[in-house]
Amino acid sequence: MCSGRYAFPQSERLTRRRDYQRMYREGSKRVGRAFICYTVRHEHQGRKFGCAVSRRVGGAVTRNRVKRYLREIYRTHRPELPPNLRIVIVARPTASGMTYDQCRDAVRALLKGAGVLHE
RNA sequence: UGAGCAGGCCGGACGGCCGCGGCGCCUUUGCGGCGUCGAGGAAAGUCCGAGCUCCGCAGGGCAGGGCGCUUCCUAACAGGAAGGCGGGGCGACCCGACGGAAAGUGGAACAGAAAACACACAGCCGAUGGCCCUCGGGCACAGGCGAAGGUGAAAAGGUGCGGUAAGAGCGCACCAGCGGCCUGGCGACAGGUCGGCUUUUCAAACCCCGCCCGGAGCAAUGCCGAAUAGGGACGCUAUGGCGUGGCCCGCGUCGCGUCCGGGUUGGCAGCUAGAGGCUCGCGGCGACGCGAGUCCCAGAUGAAUGGCCGUCUCGGAGCGGUUCGCCGCUCUAGACAGAACUCGGCUUACAGGCCUGCUCACGUC
RNA sequence: GGCGGCAUAGCCAAAUGGUAAGGCAGAGGCCUGCAAAGCCUUGUAUUCCCGGUUCGAUUCCGGGUGCCGCCU
Numbered sequence: 001m002c003s004g005r006y007a008f009p010q011s012e013r014l015t016r017r018r019d020y021q022r023m024y025r026e027g028s029k030r031v032g033r034a035f036i037c038y039t040v041r042h043e044h045q046g047r048k049f050g051c052a053v054s055r056r057v058g059g060a061v062t063r064n065r066v067k068r069y070l071r072e073i074y075r076t077h078r079p080e081l082p083p084n085l086r087i088v089i090v091a092r093p094t095a096s097g098m099t100y101d102q103c104r105d106a107v108r109a110l111l112k113g114a115g116v117l118h119e
Numbered sequence: 120u121g122a123g124c125a126g127g128c129c130g131g132a133c134g135g136c137c138g139c140g141g142c143g144c145c146u147u148u149g150c151g152g153c154g155u156c157g158a159g160g161a162a163a164g165u166c167c168g169a170g171c172u173c174c175g176c177a178g179g180g181c182a183g184g185g186c187g188c189u190u191c192c193u194a195a196c197a198g199g200a201a202g203g204c205g206g207g208g209c210g211a212c213c214c215g216a217c218g219g220a221a222a223g224u225g226g227a228a229c230a231g232a233a234a235a236c237a238c239a240c241a242g243c244c245g246a247u248g249g250c251c252c253u254c255g256g257g258c259a260c261a262g263g264c265g266a267a268g269g270u271g272a273a274a275a276g277g278u279g280c281g282g283u284a285a286g287a288g289c290g291c292a293c294c295a296g297c298g299g300c301c302u303g304g305c306g307a308c309a310g311g312u313c314g315g316c317u318u319u320u321c322a323a324a325c326c327c328c329g330c331c332c333g334g335a336g337c338a339a340u341g342c343c344g345a346a347u348a349g350g351g352a353c354g355c356u357a358u359g360g361c362g363u364g365g366c367c368c369g370c371g372u373c374g375c376g377u378c379c380g381g382g383u384u385g386g387c388a389g390c391u392a393g394a395g396g397c398u399c400g401c402g403g404c405g406a407c408g409c410g411a412g413u414c415c416c417a418g419a420u421g422a423a424u425g426g427c428c429g430u431c432u433c434g435g436a437g438c439g440g441u442u443c444g445c446c447g448c449u450c451u452a453g454a455c456a457g458a459a460c461u462c463g464g465c466u467u468a469c470a471g472g473c474c475u476g477c478u479c480a481c482g483u484c
Numbered sequence: 485g486g487c488g489g490c491a492u493a494g495c496c497a498a499a500u501g502g503u504a505a506g507g508c509a510g511a512g513g514c515c516u517g518c519a520a521a522g523c524c525u526u527g528u529a530u531u532c533c534c535g536g537u538u539c540g541a542u543u544c545c546g547g548g549u550g551c552c553g554c555c556u
Contacts, residue, residue, distance in 0.1 A: 006137060015421055017384090050421070060163090060457050068139095068425045075138060076426080100426070 008075040014050030023088045034095040037110040038088040058096040
């Protein structure tokens with residue numbers, strides 16, 4: 001199998017506060033019931049992903065679970081996303097009680113609405 | 120069988136595919152491959168105690184704070200063990216901030232005569248002394264009294280008998296409390312005996328006594344690198360300012376402090392082998408200590424444990440059968456909760472389950 | 485991650501351990517042709533929650549919850 005197809009290496013993460021603030025300022029924003037999605041497409045940059053889950057969502061256990069779900073969703077949808085796309089997904093308090101399948105469907109709907117998910 | 124008490128433990132297991140963090144090795148052009156390890160009993164709250172780092176030294180005094188029955192354990196503790204005393208429970212057992220109120224200051228609302236010299240008030244008596252008299256008694260005063268005053272959370276030891284004009288620890292017995300002595304115990308304290316007859320409560324009010332405590336915290340601290348403009352205002356300037364303590368002394372140092380404005384908000388070390396876990400032996404009632412062997416058991420920094428699937432068990436729910444002390448099928452891993460410098464405790468949260476010892480009630484033999 | 489603070493009526497906010505002030509807002513009335521302003525009257529509190537000390541707790545002492553701030 002093509003093992004790297006569904007990977008999520010360190011180089012595809014947004015790790016700086018500066019990057020997140022640029023996304024909030026310049027990205028196109030779509031709001032759903034449980035998540036908010038910021039997307040930016042530029043040439044000459046790699047595909048990157050980041051997520052933000054504040055303390056309003058819940059305790060440390062639920063926040064970690066939501067972040068893992070979001071990373072898993074990005075990993076499994078990576079081949080369907082353009083290579084020059086940057087995404088930031090912010091969780092809202094509604095996401096605290098949702099299962100993995102519910103989160104996946106909500107994020108897919110937001111990405112389709114942004115026109116960045118093909119297939 | 121039912122109800123309950125105490126102590127200890129578990130808190131799914133195995134496998135496959137994809138993915139993530141650390142370390143090691145290989146390959147190193149980018150990359151990648153292989154191996155290995157990868158959350159908890161509370162990792163939580165940050166309530167105590169330490170290690171460690173810095174504050175020049177960590178010194179003295181005051182202030183402030185903490186602890187508070189005894190003995191022991193411990194690196195230390197507000198922790199633990201064994202005991203004492205008090206309270207609760209039929210019981211197994213459980214709970215207790217449990218020093219001092221005759222060192223001093225203060226509080227005790229309302230009600231009540233009075234809230235701490237029992238003074239006044241209301242009241243009782245008027246035996247003794249005085250007057251009248253039908254010699255039974257009556258009258259007012261001097262005086263005596265602290266029983267009854269039923270309010271209050273709390274009323275000046277309690278109950279009984281005697282005593283008296285009326286009464287009172289005034290006398291006696293028992294009980295409670297206080298003090299001395301003797302005996303037992305390391306001690307808290309217990310038991311006995313004698314004595315004079317008694318003193319409210321609040322110190323989680325100030326306080327007194329005894330013991331303990333310097334301040335901060337890994338975002339500490341050290342190193343490397345990048346960036347900007349070292350500019351303005353105010354204050355004090357050597358009996359002064361600063362050096363992290365609230366103040367003073369001592370010590371060190373000589374321009375410093377506060378605010379406004381500007382820049383950076385990257386990397387490395389600290390960072391995981393420790394009062395460490397497990398097993399066995401010995402000492403001790405026990406907490407725990409000593410000795411031997413053995414193991415290495417997370418180290419991220421926008422922050423790693425996840426997703427999907429299969430099998431099996433523990434419970435739970437539903438359906439059907441049932442010789443009802445059960446069997447089969449279907450669904451369902453299901454509590455609290457996520458390491459961030461590290462330990463020892465405490466506290467709080469927790470579906471369900473297991474083990475050991477013990478108590479009570481009922482039934483049967 | 486660490487350190488510190490706060491919680492009282494719809495809002496702001498006071499209270500030596502003794503029945504919880506005051507202001508704004510609200511309701512009713514007076515005044516006015518009608519309003520505003522002014523004046524009078526009035527209701528409103530599990531003192532964040534659970535325990536303890538005390539005769540009695542907003543206050544004192546533990547534990548919990550929520551909110552806010554500071555440290556790179």
